[in-house]
Amino acid sequence: MILEDLLREHNLTKYEYERIISLIGREPNLTELGIFSLMWSEHCSYKSSKIHLQKLPTSGPQIIQGPGENAGVVDIGDEMAIVFKIESHNHPSFIEPFQGAATGVGGILRDIFTMGARPIALLDSLRFGPLTVSKNRAIMEGVVSGISSYGNSVGVPTVGGETFFHPSYSHNPLVNVFCLGLVNKGKIFYARAGSPGNAVIYVGAKTGRDGIHGATMASAEFDSQVEKKRPNVQVGDPFMEKLLLEACLEVMDKGLIVGIQDMGAAGLTCSTTEIAAKSGTGIRINLDLVPQREEGMTPYEIMLSESQERMLLIARPENVPEIQKIFAKWDLDAVVIGEITDSQKLEVFFQGKKVVDVPVEAVVNLCPVYDRPSRKPENYDFLHHLDYNSLDQAQNFNEVLLSLISHPNIANKEWIFRQYDHMVQTNTVLLPGADAAVLRIKGSKKFLAMTLDGNGLYCYLDPRTGGKIAVAEACRNLACVGAKPLGITNCLNFGNPEKPEIMWQFSEVVTGMAEACRYFDVPVTGGNVSFYNETEGKPIIPTPVIGAVGLIEGLSQPCSPGFKNEGDLIILAGANKEELGGSLYLQIMFGLEKGWPPEIDLEAERKLHLFSIEAIRRNLVESAHDISEGGLAVALAECSFLSDKRFGFLVNLEDRIRPDALLFGETQSRIVFSLKKENFLAFAQLAAQKEVPIKIIGQVQGKRMLFYQSGNLLIDLKVEEAFDIWKNSLEKILSPF
Amino acid sequence: MKFGVVVFPGSNCDYDTYYVLKEILNQPTFFLWHKDHDLKGVDCVILPGGFSYGDYLRSGAIARFSPLMEEIIEFAQKGGLVLGICNGFQILLEAGLLEGAMLRNKKLKFLCQTISIRVENNKIPFTREARPGQVLRIPIAHFDGNYYAPPEILDKLKKNDQIIFRYCTETGEINEEANVNGSIENIAGISNTSGNVLGMMPHPERAAEALLGSCDGLIIFKSIINFQKSII
Amino acid sequence: MKVRVLVRLKNGVLDPQGQTVRHALHVLGYHQIKDVRQGKVFEIELEGIDQETALRLIPEIADKVLANPIIETFSWDFLD
Amino acid sequence: MKVRVLVRLKNGVLDPQGQTVRHALHVLGYHQIKDVRQGKVFEIELEGIDQETALRLIPEIADKVLANPIIETFSWDFLD
């Protein structure tokens, strides 16, 4: 095979190839080329995103570990820490929705328990094309059952998430999975090699030809056996994962290992080289000792295999027997496949021959970093031409509200989360359905809140503002349950970064996110970048997904969004503006994806969060719900739907803005509270002190949803009827019989 | 009252169950390892929920061959109290300690939600604290909870009052709508003939704290504890 | 030696999976499908064993492990 | 008319179920079991259709509905 083809198959440029030669002082052999191609891939090296990600703030007094390890670690006091991270599994989920999503869950779980933490919560952020297309329904069915089958079986509750639909995801669904674990501060583990002589131990599933780089097939020597060598879709084995989790946590708890690294995307290659590079050591392994599921595997295949449910442990040799005993108890093998050396090289042996000999530093850290050209898209200005006068206002707002609440972006997601065990481990205090999921921590008075958020359309219309709003909304969701944000993880889903327009979106989104994180004083502890989300040249809309985690202290239970008592006052915090750009209302009613997204004033937003957290802490409010997609009318309707007794409301607003903007505009920095009348004075004083504009807009009452503007009745619906529509519309589309 | 919670590979409600017994009800409670042959002298054995052996083959089908199951079968035959929750119920069926079998849920989807069950028989040690016909709010979380029994077994269950719980509406009606997983005659839990072995699909350990939404599950655990007291 | 064991639900036992497949096929317009029953198949490779032993062993394993006699029946044959 | 469709995982694709069954059989002392692969079987009853149409129809629905071509293959035959 000629070099050009070989490089193309391995996604390496001529320039990168020459750099490899100069780093290792000779031409790489095929296995070595495979190793570089994996580790220098966008996925592993972050070569296009690195310089931009540096903008994000990553430090804070609570941060024990920022980006750079398998997951970030945050101190929550009382000798406890939390470990969390989000990962994408977009491409595998498009190829095989069930297995792609399932193995996505498996991968993120391993990232968490690799650090010594017991995973206690999963959340999933999903994006699909419209459900009117049967292919999209099939993808969604597969993805949801894949997540459910894996998470449920391992016994980690899937406590929340978000699901959005947009045509740009038709050929590129997004599956981002977040996991959070709890660890004793003194028992955190890292990818470390310790000193030369330490044993390298392979644990977990056997290695097969799963998900091997497509290059294998095309290389000339394999031609006679193409079928046999074809890479296989990875199949998840949650049962194996559960055993692996228990066994790994047990050896870590007993302090038997020095370091640990999961075999994620780049399998044995990534785990061996990263562990050595992080400790400045070398590593030597013998592939003949690697447990194999299939016969006749080549070094190339073994090193590049992405078989799931595997881990690499490093331990002092004298601890190996004890480790093996623990793994045997869980019916698992633990095989010594090599040792740590002082050579600073990765040396791989196969059938008595040395087949790889490369410096680990070159593989892990010396991939070229690119500052790719970026440019505003040509149609960008055109996107913002939106003439409000051309939008018909003479609508039946009852009908509009029903359209919005039955739209899959807003409709109740129970069809999804009923398939997830969201209660196992008996910590889930706020189940899916609230602004953020809340878990109690057994044996303490603390609660953890977590949420995922990201509006792709806002980012498409104005990536910098969209980036800010993604962070703001995630933190606002936390504020609504009474949680103070501790840290953020993020998954950045974009198109092809070699296109300047995509690079521009990316750079702008990250700039916006960074600004918001600084403003709210929330560091980023890690994340994931997923580029090349496009099919046939059509990229997805830029979709950052923010995972925010917060802490609740000093409360007997968190605040939830549903109305609680007849007669409670309904208060709007924040100001209404005439903003319709980027709204779901424009999309659904006019088919428009235009205009500027809502503005965001980070200072007002920050004050709102502090106010909400404090009001909840002082027990002044009965419910709190943030206003997001669908605007004020949808938020109020949700407060009724999520109310146990399905209370209605009567509100009247005096704002002199278009009624449709008042009802459905997505102006930021707003929260709907309900509270007992006797708490109003204290609440208002607090608002004044925190400089948050509030007004009483009505009260919780009856069984109807009544919305007036300056005395004109805009909406009058029975709660129960609207509730049924909101509750059942996803189910109707997905399980029509 | 000494409780033992069995740990099979893939059990995942073992700790939740342990937590309720030990931390909330302050009972001496032990984990029992599936490979051992030791019941540690407990008075009640609980087979917890989860996915023993990944639920591969059939739910519960592989776990029932665990070494400890031999002891549990003997213990049950001597009248010892055995409670199987969810996957534990499936294991008891596979092991023949209870009669019938589980099929996939009628809609072929995993179901996690809080449902209502009606106590059909409050005379057995596990339900004596419940009122007859009492409606309990307890979560379910399963894929294979569609209980099936051939006619002759079903007749026997009815004749001997072995049907302990049925899925019902919030007001206690037994109808098709309340039958979330398609079980024959809405059956959510059954006992053996002598009433010392109970299998139930809902998770009482998930309904043991007000903070988590319901305390109805405590009725089952308290029944067991009080039964023990009553016979001493 | 290779054998194949088929495990199917007994007649009369409701088969939600088969029903769903049948329904899906009807929705796709395949109205010729009158009924679908879904079962399991196990392909088992045996080693160090003669035909006679297999004749005894396979039904034993199928009865004890692979099928649940309350709801399922099995059949089997040699593959090569 | 009755047909039987067998759906099995492609060679090389991990089969956690088969692996676990094999492990269980070993623990039970059946060491002659070298490998187990688990698949699905569909027994389909067809109506108002001739053999020729079936020859076209069955592979079509097997490919479209019964098997997931990315990880599975199928085979089929007439039952009576």
Ligand SMILES: Nc1ncnc2c1ncn2[C@@H]1O[C@H](COP(=O)(O)OP(=O)(O)O)[C@@H](O)[C@H]1O
């Ligand atoms: N894919 C999903 N998995 C689990 N829960 C989900 C999923 N999608 C939505 N939910 C739940 O449904 C509720 C509503 O979602 P969403 O409208 O996106 O909330 P918000 O806008 O307040 O973040 C949330 O509680 C969320 O956790």
Ligand SMILES: [Mg+2]
């Ligand atoms: Mg929302």
